[in-house]
Amino acid sequence: MTIETERLILRPFRAGDAEDMLAYLKKPAVNCFADMALHSLEEAQKEAIKRSSDTEYYFAVVLKDSGKVIGEIFAHPDEYSPDSFSPCWMLCESCQGKGYAFEAAFAFFDYLFNEKGARRIYAYTEDCNKPSQRLCEKLGMRKEGEFIEYISFVKNPDGTDRYENTYQYAVLKREWLGKTQKQ
């Protein structure tokens, strides 16, 4: 599956994407992606090959002009509620602040709602992650809750778990259609 927007192509990962992936996953920008860190080109190659079989829900975000992979967006049907999806999005640092994340996420949401049976899309974001919160809001997601010391992805210097305060945002298909059909 390939999704095209004005400036981007969203397409499944390929083995040849390893170098671009390593650039933004060497040191994931946020704690919630800490376990996705890649430590070598070899590791990135294995990961790119693994991802390449997921052709419906895991997309590389590619610049149309250069063919460069600048990040990723993915979401799978929830195990116990398969019409619900929780997307993850990430761009390399030099491609942030250019509207690419919104462009990719808008197209991905449209795809999930209109082609993959999504009824509800929800996202978690750490309370300090303003760019991700802003993106949720621009996508028309409602802030549904704030969970205090919800989850731990990393350790404190003394070895104890460091817990994150987390917001949840969501948008329903009927809300999405109401908003996008007016545009």
Ligand SMILES: CC(C)(COP(=O)(O)OP(=O)(O)OC[C@H]1O[C@@H](n2cnc3c(N)ncnc32)[C@H](O)[C@@H]1OP(=O)(O)O)[C@@H](O)C(=O)NCCC(=O)NCCS
């Ligand atoms: C979260 C993340 C994907 C958001 O990316 P982003 O580039 O900030 O998001 P957007 O695509 O919405 O672009 C942001 C800005 O680009 C600006 N912009 C510049 N040129 C633009 C253009 N041609 N078209 C549209 N917007 C443009 C916009 O004005 C926008 O700012 P605004 O929201 O104040 O109006 C990014 O910060 C990231 O990868 N972070 C690390 C990973 C992460 O935190 N993931 C989420 C975990 S919960």
